[in-house]
Amino acid sequence: MRVAVVDIGTNSTRLLIADVGAGGRVRERRRESIVTRLGEGVDATGCLGDKPMQRVFDVLERYRAAIERDGVTASTAVLTSAVRDASNGAAFTERVRERFNLDARTIDGDEEAALTFAGATSERPHGGGEVVVVDIGGGSTEFVVGHDAMVAFHVSTQAGVVRQTERHLHDDPPPPDGLRRLADEVRAIIAGAIPEHLRERVQTAIAVAGTATQCAAIELELEPYDPARVHGHSLELQTCALLLARLAGLTNDQRREVTGLHPDRAPTIVAGIAMLIEVMRAFGLDRVEVSEHDILRGAALALAAPSRSDAA
Numbered sequence: 001m002r003v004a005v006v007d008i009g010t011n012s013t014r015l016l017i018a019d020v021g022a023g024g025r026v027r028e029r030r031r032e033s034i035v036t037r038l039g040e041g042v043d044a045t046g047c048l049g050d051k052p053m054q055r056v057f058d059v060l061e062r063y064r065a066a067i068e069r070d071g072v073t074a075s076t077a078v079l080t081s082a083v084r085d086a087s088n089g090a091a092f093t094e095r096v097r098e099r100f101n102l103d104a105r106t107i108d109g110d111e112e113a114a115l116t117f118a119g120a121t122s123e124r125p126h127g128g129g130e131v132v133v134v135d136i137g138g139g140s141t142e143f144v145v146g147h148d149a150m151v152a153f154h155v156s157t158q159a160g161v162v163r164q165t166e167r168h169l170h171d172d173p174p175p176p177d178g179l180r181r182l183a184d185e186v187r188a189i190i191a192g193a194i195p196e197h198l199r200e201r202v203q204t205a206i207a208v209a210g211t212a213t214q215c216a217a218i219e220l221e222l223e224p225y226d227p228a229r230v231h232g233h234s235l236e237l238q239t240c241a242l243l244l245a246r247l248a249g250l251t252n253d254q255r256r257e258v259t260g261l262h263p264d265r266a267p268t269i270v271a272g273i274a275m276l277i278e279v280m281r282a283f284g285l286d287r288v289e290v291s292e293h294d295i296l297r298g299a300a301l302a303l304a305a306p307s308r309s310d311a312a
Helices: 050-069 081-085 089-100 109-120 161-168 176-193 196-201 210-220 237-248 269-282 295-311
Strands: 002-008 012-020 026-035 074-079 103-106 131-136 141-147 150-157 204-208 234-236 287-290
Touching: 002 050, 002 295, 012 050, 012 295, 026 050, 026 295, 050 089, 074 081, 074 089, 074 295, 081 089, 089 103, 109 131, 109 141, 109 150, 109 204, 109 295, 131 210, 131 269, 150 176, 161 176, 161 269, 176 269, 204 210, 204 269, 210 234, 210 237, 210 269, 210 287, 234 237, 237 269, 269 287
Parallel strands: 002 074, 074 103, 131 204, 204 287
Antiparallel strands: 002 012, 012 026, 131 141, 141 150, 234 287
């Protein structure tokens, strides 16, 4: 079954077109990610701005054409943190549904976490102890703890790269006191959201989404970006600390020139790395596994599931 999933997030709008076969095998045909910053200003104003919404609409025009060209059987769009938080989020979702002929819906943090975990663990062997999947987004960060594809705990927290950048990193380059405030807030959010005994049980962390994949690409000096090399890359805490020191010392324009970093990620990557460091410290881990398999894959599997059941 050929499916298309659009993920309209706080920081980026992404597309996956894939063939999903028996046993949940996924063959990706097309994957795109464009930074649209839909959540710009939402933390302060409580609503989606006209310019950010238009940026998303422009990207969806392109994605809709690709979906039609590729002969997709079923398509969906999932909308997450920025839309959940915005007073005009429901109206925006309806516009996406009607204008682009997508089964668009705003999902809550629980479903976002579950889909992300399903995607990240879809091809992992059973065994190996407790794992946490961490999805650092633009307006929220999801933590999902589980074992052998079974979710034991999940939580969506109000910490994300756009939200924390707008709250704390107002200068260019960001000053040390802003980074300290950001780290303190994220540390407190994690401590309040995830019980210590649960964090201590976790043996492995899988990090999905732009912060982790961009850190891997920078360390590997990938130009152009190569998802095959990024997927499965082991990103160490010490490496992240060095990256943070390096990138926080640059202006936004200078960060845009860093090999491996997509220029559109330059305004938020410093907050993202600082958050990823606090995540590793909170779980007592010295590394994370970077994954290209995330909510897009999880939603694709869910979209194709009824057909697989019928076939059985």
